[in-house]
Amino acid sequence: MISKQDLGGAWTLRGADHELPATVPGCVHTDLLAAGAIPDPFLDDNETTVGWVGRADWAYRRDIAWDGPAHERVDLVFDGLDTVAAVALGGTPLGATRNMHRGYRYDVTALLDGSPQPLDVLFTSAYTEAERVRELLGERANAYPEPFNFIRKMACSFGWDWGPTLVTAGIWRPVRLEGWSVARLATVRPLATWSDGAGRLDLTIEAERLHDVPLSVRVLLDGREVARGELPPGDSRLSLSANPDFVRQWAPIGYGSQPLHDLTVELSTGDVLLDRWQRRTGFRGVSIDRGPDAAGSRFVIEINGEPVLVKGVNWIPDDIFPARMTRARYELRLREAVAAGVNLIRVWGGGIYEDRAFYEVCDELGLLVWQDFLFACADYPEEEPLFSEVVAEARENVTRLAPHPSLITWSGNNENLWLHGAMGWSDEASWGERYYLETLPAIVADLDPSRPYQAGSPWSGSWDHLPNDTGHGTFHSWEVWNREDYLNYRDSAPRFVAEFGWQAPPAWTTLRDAVSDDPMLPDSPGVLHHQKAEDGNGKLARGLAPHFGTPSSTEAWHYLTQLNQVRAIRAGVEHWRSYWPHTGGSILWQLNDLWPVTSWAAIDGAGRYKPLYFELASLHAARGLTVQPRDGGLVVAVLNDSPAGWAGRLAVHRRTTGGELRAAWAVPVEVAARQVTLVEIPRDVTAIGDGEFLVAELDQARALWFAVPDKDFPHPDAALTVTADPVPGGLDVLIRADGLARDVLLQADRIHPEAVADRGFLTLLPGESATVRVRGPVELDPALVKAPWVVTDLATVLAGDE
Structure with missing residues (x-):
């Protein structure tokens, strides 16, 4: 059976007149940050200050020795090297890499004699390689001014229209030694599909051999054998299929459940288990x-x-x-x-x-x-x-x-x-x-x-x-x-x-x-x-x-x-x-x-929610309403992305900012599952005057329509009242409006940097109230909800009264 020895943890990093401890997996920037050798690149323009890091060459080193059981072969395995690297063990070159998105495996059996050997990974600047390839192949167009298209590396590390230019280098994914004998599973490629009410599993297995002996492959799902095959001497590739009758259909969220099945592939010779591969998989059609x-x-x-x-x-x-x-x-x-x-x-x-x-x-x-x-x-x-x-x-x-x-x-x-x-x-x-x-x-x-x-x-x-x-x-x-x-x-x-x-x-x-x-x-x-x-x-x-x-x-x-x-x-x-x-x-x-x-x-x-985050939940709701302009008029689109039909009475009101009802209309609607129905609003209802707006409602769903831009709509003072009650873990903040209060926002991070609210912008009709739940890691002071900009609304901001 394969034995594995993790080589992560403490290494040494050298380069650019620095020698300091390193952590693997990791990268040069994080090691330099941990050592206090560079400032925080996220602060002010420090990104520019540390730009030299990406143009320097770096070397990682640690001593390694195989301390596992005896095997015929020991491999050095890198799951990811970023990006241009030369690998050597005990001074013997093993190989060179130029792709961040691949793994690498080297046979080091002959180089491990039981005593510790220095493992060196020497990184050349990604700029050096990219510019070399550009010189070799000639210019290619690019939407950004950096040569990311000449190297197989995370492109956005060279900067993007939302990201900094911090060109990394390092052993960014796990590294280990693997000892094995006779043969190992080099790749297992399962394709689990679902059609006609049943699941099907198609597997392709490739083995790497040291000996031409008969090999057996056994496939299990949830511990049950579903397929078995043989690899005669000289063969290294095998395809197997199974139609297990006990698996269940996997579906995306909102369309069913997500059952996953334990898939195991075993490679043996005779009664000796050589290797085992395990994952979870699901069966669905796409x-x-x-x-x-x-x-x-x-x-x-x-x-x-x-x-x-x-x-x-x-x-x-x-x-x-x-x-x-x-x-x-x-x-x-x-x-x-x-x-x-x-x-x-x-x-x-x-x-x-x-x-x-x-x-x-x-x-x-x-x-x-x-x-x-x-x-x-x-x-x-x-x-x-x-x-x-x-x-x-x-x-x-x-x-x-x-x-x-x-x-x-x-x-x-x-x-x-x-x-x-x-x-x-x-x-x-x-x-x-x-x-x-x-x-x-x-x-x-x-x-x-x-x-x-x-x-x-x-x-x-x-x-x-x-x-x-x-x-x-x-x-x-x-x-x-x-x-x-x-x-x-x-x-x-x-x-x-x-x-x-x-x-x-x-x-x-x-x-x-x-x-x-x-x-x-x-x-x-x-x-x-x-x-x-x-x-x-x-x-x-x-x-x-x-x-x-x-x-x-x-x-x-x-x-x-x-x-x-x-x-x-x-x-x-x-x-x-x-x-x-x-x-x-x-x-x-x-x-x-x-x-x-x-x-x-x-x-x-920093992981904080913008108001947009909360808005997405509303926009993605299984059931919702929206007022849309169509063909010179207005319609209510009744959106039903649920697995059941939606029937009820759709009501549309035209109201003033003070709550006065100016027009009303209602009609029964019935929308099939996963469908949309458009309902035209009568023109007399949509004849919106100054300071008026539409409210469409069906069950708990609501949509508003304002006929003019926000800056041209008269926003009277909504007479908001805000009270905060301490509760375990934070505050419950009750917000009440006497008039129309558009886009009330509680910014929890202004109460405490780690405080989180459970909603973003909310609009209250006259007389309505809502509770915003604010939670944090420490006791929160309820008086802070009265501080400037903690709770505000659109009318206050447009009036410049905050």
């Missing part, structure tokens, strides 16, 4: 309906034959130093996504293939995973030394992630097919088209035919249409935000929106902790350094102007930009949901951040 219709071509994801309305978020690496990620942190962030009503996570192509723990948690929670291959926003050379690295990386990761039922689709790239033409990038040299249209689909067809492949995102399905065509396939909506107001989301009904978003700063405490500016202003140096988008603050200002005018203070700017982000995302999601199934869903850019920054995220870089 397809994407991309067929033609009268409006173009569809893009509807189907799981187990059932169309799924996608309520998705884009995922970037949750830490600029991904070695710091733990299973607990993955679980925290993914559970937060579920709490926000999310059912799909898109792993974006400028990051990494995430750790096994990420996909296991998604399996358990029922979160669908859309996995990009790692290409983003650039032309990528197809020549060596990159082509063979791409092939090896893709084959390894398709195999590695095969067991996970949550993984439902592979996508070739992020925006490369679109930007190449839209930006007018040159066709004189290779640019990646071969990867996306030939190489990667062939790999997926060979290794993982159970999951549909997409050439990229966005992609219209072929060159017959422009890649970002609203009528075909997936669409990225970036004219809105970059150039257009968010109400322009209503100008089209794309078939599937794979990216869209609107910026806002992080929570107040997150921004204040990251910036030393005094005073801190929207355009002060530290705030601007933590705004990476091109003219990002200009776009924020232009986005505010038609809705709220010019903020009167930094605090007002912070509040209004948060509110405008919520307004924008609500405008898009409600519009697109009203077009289901014509529009197959949307994927917000983005769920998370990897440092404190003004960005499109719902959860900021």
Whole structure:
């Protein structure tokens, strides 16, 4: 049986006149931080101060010896090296690497004689390698000014329009010694599918041999043998299938349960067990309906034959130093996504293939995973030394992630097919088209035919249409935000929106902790350094102007930009949901951040919730209402994404800010499961006068409609009363309004940096009240709810009275 010896923990790091303790897994930056050798790169402009780290060469060392049982072979195994490394043991070179996204294995049997031997991993700067390859192959276009497209490394470590430039190096995933004899399981690739009410398991097993002896393979599910096969001498590959009648169907959250089955593969010779591989897997069917219709071509994801309305978020690496990620942190962030009503996570192509723990948690929670291959926003050379690295990386990761039922689709790239033409990038040299249209689909067809492949995102399905065509396939909506107001989301009904978003700063405490500016202003140096988008603050200002005018203070700017982000995302999601199934869903850019920054995220870089996070739960609710303009009038879209029909009495009222009823209308409605019904509102009800608005209600669902921009609506004082009662773990804050109180916000981090509220913006009609639950790690002072900007509302902010 294989024996394993972990080599993580204490190492030594040398380079750039430094010698200091290192921790593996880890990276140079985290080791330097732990030693106090560099300042916090998240503070002010320290990112620039520590830029030299990414351009230096570094060396990791520790002594190793095999102290396990005797074996015929001992391998040194790296699950991940970042990125350009030379590995040597006892002064003997073992190999060189140039890909962060692969693992490496070296036979070190002859080099381990029982005495400790120095293991050296020498890292060359990723800049050095990328610039060498660029010089060799020639320039390629790029949306950002760094050479990330010339090296197989996490692209966003070179900076992005939401991320810092912190180019890492290090042993970023586990390293170990493995002792084995006779043979071992080199790869196990299970494809677990479901169709016609039954599960099917197809496995491909590859063994690495030291001897040509007969080998046996045994496959167990939940401890029951479901398949057995033999590898005669000389054979190293075996395919097995099983149709276990006891497995249950796995479904995404909201569409069923998530049963997982323990899968075990054993390799033996005679009665001797040589190796054992274990994972959990689930059985489900996956397809994407991309067929033609009268409006173009569809893009509807189907799981187990059932169309799924996608309520998705884009995922970037949750830490600029991904070695710091733990299973607990993955679980925290993914559970937060579920709490926000999310059912799909898109792993974006400028990051990494995430750790096994990420996909296991998604399996358990029922979160669908859309996995990009790692290409983003650039032309990528197809020549060596990159082509063979791409092939090896893709084959390894398709195999590695095969067991996970949550993984439902592979996508070739992020925006490369679109930007190449839209930006007018040159066709004189290779640019990646071969990867996306030939190489990667062939790999997926060979290794993982159970999951549909997409050439990229966005992609219209072929060159017959422009890649970002609203009528075909997936669409990225970036004219809105970059150039257009968010109400322009209503100008089209794309078939599937794979990216869209609107910026806002992080929570107040997150921004204040990251910036030393005094005073801190929207355009002060530290705030601007933590705004990476091109003219990002200009776009924020232009986005505010038609809705709220010019903020009167930094605090007002912070509040209004948060509110405008919520307004924008609500405008898009409600519009697109009203077009289901014509529009197959949307994927917000983005769920998370990897440092404190003004960005499109719902959860900021310190893990604090922006108001958008809470809004997502409302937008993704199984049942909801939205008032939408259609054909010169207004309709109520009754949104039912639940597995049961929804029947009731839809009521629409026209009211004043003081609560006076000006018009009323009601009608019975009945909406089938997973469907949307549009109900036209009579014109006499929608004849909205000054200071009037509409309220639509059905059961517990409510939607409001205001006919004029916020800045033009008369907002009288709502006469808010706020009382806070201490409770175990925090405060219950009761907010009551005598008049209309729009967009009341309690910012819990202004009470205590670790305090959390259970809701974001809320609107109260005259006479209504709501309780906001605030929880924290220490006893919270109820008097602080009266402090400036802890609780405020739109009328107060627009009046400049805070």
